[in-house]
Amino acid sequence: MENAVIPNNDLQDANEQPAARALDARRRADTYRFLAEVFAAEPTAKMLDSLRRPEAVKAFETLGAAFAVELDRMETDLGKDRLAEELGFEYTRLFIGPGKHVGPHESLHRDDHPPEHWGPSTAAVKRFIEHHGLSYEEGFGGMPDHISAEFQFMAELAAAEADALEEGKDAKATQAREIQRVFHKEHIACWVPTFCDKVIELAEFDLYRDFARMAKMLCELEAVAFGETEAPEQI
Helix, strand or coil, X not given: CCCCCCCCHHHCCCCCCHHHHHHHHHHHXXXXXXXXXXXXXXXXXXXXXXXXXXXXXXXXXXXXXXXXXXXXHHHHHHCHHHHHHHHHHHHHHHHCCCCCCCCCEHHHCCCCCCCXXXXXXXXXXXXXXXXXCCCCCCCCCCCCCXXXXXXXXXXXXXHHHHHHHHCCCHHHHHHHHHXXXXXXXXXXXXXXXXXXXXXXXXXXXXXXXXXXXXXXXXXXXXXXXXXXXXXXXXX
C-alpha cells in the first residue's frame, strides 16, 4: 500500500494550487482503498507485507499507527506461519461470527432504523452508487452497504477528483468532491465511527484496533474537510 495517508485538511481550500489538491485527493483515494481491503476479507500475505514497506511505515506513523511493529511482535510470538492464520481467525471472529461480532454493514449500525440486513440504508447506498454511474463488480456477493464497498466508492470518487485536477478540469473535480461530501454525510458519517468503536472494543489484536482507529480518524477528518463539523481547537 503506497501513500496511504490521512487527508491534509490544509489543502482543501479551493484557492490552493491544483497540483496540491490533486495530490491530497490521490492520497485520500489510496487511504480509502487500503481500508477497503482491510475490511473486505481475511488479510493476505501481500497485504501484510505491504504494511512493512518503508513508505507505508512512514505514512502510517502520521496516524500513530505502528502496523509494522505490531506485525513483527506478533510474528515473534506466533511464528510466521501462524501469524496469517491467527489474523484470519480474528477477522472471522470480529466480522462474521458465529459468536458475538460486529457486522460491517451500514444497515446494522444506523440510529434511524432498526438494525437489519438489507435495511433501508442498504437500498439507499445501492441507488446512490448506481445513480452516479458506478456499479458493483460482476460476482460481488456482498451487500451494497458493506464498509469495503462504501470505502471503495469513496476511493473511486477521490481518484476521479485527482484525475480531473491534474487535467485542469476544475468543474469535474468539484462535482466529484461534491458527490463525496454528500455520500459521506448521508452514509459514512452516520455509522462508521460507531462501527469502529465496536471493533476497538471487541478486537483481541492491536492490529485490528489500529485499523479501526485509522478508519474512524479518516471519517472524522473528512467531516471537518467537508464542513460537517468544526476542526478541534489547537492547544
